[in-house]
Amino acid sequence: MLYELRHLKKVYNHRTVLDIEDLILEEGQVTGLLGPNGAGKTTLLKILTFILSPTSGKIRFKGKRVDFAGGNLIDLRRKLVLVQQQPILFTSTVANNVAFPLRIRKIEKTERERLVEELLELVGMLSFRDAMAHRLSGGETQRVAIARALACFPEVILMDEPTASVDVENQIVIERIIGEINQKRDISVIFTTHNMIQASRLAEKTVFLFEGRVARSTYENIFSGFIKEDEKGDKVCMLQGGMELHVKNGKPGPVRISIDPERIKVGQREGDLSPRNAFTGRLIQLTDENSRVRALVDVGIMLSVLISKERLEDLDIRVGMKVGVRCPEQSIEVF
Amino acid sequence: MDFFVDSLLSAILLLGSLDPELLEIIGVSLKVSSTSTLIASLVGIPAGFLITFRAFRGKALLITVLNTLLALPTVVIGLFVYAFISRRGIFGHLDLLYTQEAMIIGQVILIIPIVTTFTISAVSRIDERYRETALTLGANALQTAWIVFREARFGLVAAVIMAFGRVIAEVGISMMLGGNAKGFTRNMTTAMALEYDKGEFILSVALGIVLLTVSFGMNIIFHYFQGKTRV
Numbered sequence A: 001m002l003y004e005l006r007h008l009k010k011v012y013n014h015r016t017v018l019d020i021e022d023l024i025l026e027e028g029q030v031t032g033l034l035g036p037n038g039a040g041k042t043t044l045l046k047i048l049t050f051i052l053s054p055t056s057g058k059i060r061f062k063g064k065r066v067d068f069a070g071g072n073l074i075d076l077r078r079k080l081v082l083v084q085q086q087p088i089l090f091t092s093t094v095a096n097n098v099a100f101p102l103r104i105r106k107i108e109k110t111e112r113e114r115l116v117e118e119l120l121e122l123v124g125m126l127s128f129r130d131a132m133a134h135r136l137s138g139g140e141t142q143r144v145a146i147a148r149a150l151a152c153f154p155e156v157i158l159m160d161e162p163t164a165s166v167d168v169e170n171q172i173v174i175e176r177i178i179g180e181i182n183q184k185r186d187i188s189v190i191f192t193t194h195n196m197i198q199a200s201r202l203a204e205k206t207v208f209l210f211e212g213r214v215a216r217s218t219y220e221n222i223f224s225g226f227i228k229e230d231e232k233g234d235k236v237c238m239l240q241g242g243m244e245l246h247v248k249n250g251k252p253g254p255v256r257i258s259i260d261p262e263r264i265k266v267g268q269r270e271g272d273l274s275p276r277n278a279f280t281g282r283l284i285q286l287t288d289e290n291s292r293v294r295a296l297v298d299v300g301i302m303l304s305v306l307i308s309k310e311r312l313e314d315l316d317i318r319v320g321m322k323v324g325v326r327c328p329e330q331s332i333e334v335f
Numbered sequence B: 001m002d003f004f005v006d007s008l009l010s011a012i013l014l015l016g017s018l019d020p021e022l023l024e025i026i027g028v029s030l031k032v033s034s035t036s037t038l039i040a041s042l043v044g045i046p047a048g049f050l051i052t053f054r055a056f057r058g059k060a061l062l063i064t065v066l067n068t069l070l071a072l073p074t075v076v077i078g079l080f081v082y083a084f085i086s087r088r089g090i091f092g093h094l095d096l097l098y099t100q101e102a103m104i105i106g107q108v109i110l111i112i113p114i115v116t117t118f119t120i121s122a123v124s125r126i127d128e129r130y131r132e133t134a135l136t137l138g139a140n141a142l143q144t145a146w147i148v149f150r151e152a153r154f155g156l157v158a159a160v161i162m163a164f165g166r167v168i169a170e171v172g173i174s175m176m177l178g179g180n181a182k183g184f185t186r187n188m189t190t191a192m193a194l195e196y197d198k199g200e201f202i203l204s205v206a207l208g209i210v211l212l213t214v215s216f217g218m219n220i221i222f223h224y225f226q227g228k229t230r231v
Helices: A041-048 A073-077 A094-104 A109-122 A138-150 A168-183 A196-202 A309-315 B002-016 B020-053 B059-069 B074-085 B100-124 B128-136 B141-151 B153-169 B172-178 B188-198 B201-229
Strands: A003-012 A015-025 A030-034 A056-061 A080-083 A156-159 A188-193 A205-210 A213-215 A222-229 A235-239 A244-247 A253-259 A265-267 A278-289 A292-298 A302-308 A322-326 A332-334
Touching: A003 A041, A015 A041, A015 A205, A015 A213, A030 A041, A030 A168, A030 A196, A041 A080, A041 A188, A080 A138, A080 B128, A094 A109, A094 A138, A109 A138, A109 A168, A138 A156, A138 A168, A168 A188, A168 A196, A188 A196, A235 A253, A244 A332, A265 A309, A278 A302, A292 A309, A292 A322, A302 A309, B002 B201, B020 B059, B020 B100, B020 B141, B020 B153, B020 B188, B020 B201, B059 B100, B074 B100, B074 B172, B100 B153, B100 B172, B128 B141, B141 B153, B153 B201, B172 B188, B188 B201
Parallel strands: A030 A188, A030 A205, A080 A156, A156 A188
Antiparallel strands: A003 A015, A003 A056, A205 A213, A222 A235, A222 A253, A235 A244, A253 A332, A265 A322, A278 A292, A278 A322, A292 A302
């Protein structure tokens, strides 16, 4: 277990930006923190890097309680390193930037030069060795920042939106680097992203953050709606577009719901499914996702559904066809 | 007009002849002003860093006071220091009055607020991410400060040059605490004031030329650093 968070809260000016009941991040994995802007991803990342202290709650790092008030943070910080969204390189050469962590760790000159070369090679920036760091493009800067982070010999590398401000080419390179440092160098990687596809492509585990909270298993199909009780006392959530979903919990009033894509049922027709929370829609897109297929169905709202490849074959559905979907009450989370 | 041109020509001849008295006066100026700038920088730059990065009570008030002290007249400092080091003052027994040390004390008081406030403004303009980055890369407080120092060097050099410019050109402190003693505390500005009083313009003008040349030289150094550190 790498991190163990309990009842963690961060409050800024009376506003709770992070409120995590319970979260465990495993060692040796690539973990994605997924969520829209303002979900608290960066705040969480800074707390995980121990450069920001939580307002309340406990963090354990590798089984040991982290004491934010005490002075032992520098030893902890040296085990991990943060690559910021728009990393800052010091006003000097690329090589000097990568050498900085080595220098403060008092690594002697020949070894330092060898490591700088090796790390720049890893991120494909060796030819920029003597270039001035502030003349690099966004993607190049990001790659040098990763090399500099690796020069800290971290056990964990944390990256804030590593590909958000770079072009497509650099995005591919950076994703390759992330995989490589995790597998070849055995470094745990934690990164934030608002790109669901990127998270599922890179991460072994994805944590979805929404408004400062960890949403349980889902990280998609988020809608705002309004809960009413009907005449039978059942709770109904009214969504935009006039859709109505029966829900189990949640107080009457404005809410947000998320629907677990793994629990949504798909049939060839709406009639194949039991009538509650069932809709007919058009299949917009099918995407291959390792052992499964992600289907995007337009039922007035866009629903993302994960189904097995076998199930897809049984169904024999194609893009453009009408399909039936049903959202069981257990698949809906109200928050 | 002839009078001015004559004075100017004679002044240039005087400079060309490397008159020993003239050189001595210039030497006193450079020595005293460099020393006071050095001391003020050693105090003011770290103070500026601490004020920027530490949170403490009365921080805003302290910065306001420092800003006010930027406008401190040299004669007020002269009087103030005089009160301490004159025979009747509490440091009277140290015999500091009318020495170069006294001039340095006064000049240091004059420019510490300059160095400190300019350091604060140079350092606080540096992106917070430099500090954060250094911290996450494992730097301790001192190494982190060094990174910020490096990034702020352009502003810090400007602060030091400003301070030097202020002391090399001031006359109140040098006159009141140095006493314009020939061969000891007579510097460029006090000599100019004296020569003016005597109606001897040639030395005055020569010293004025030197003073401007020194300022010009400082500006060249300033631009050299600017070229080196500007991205």
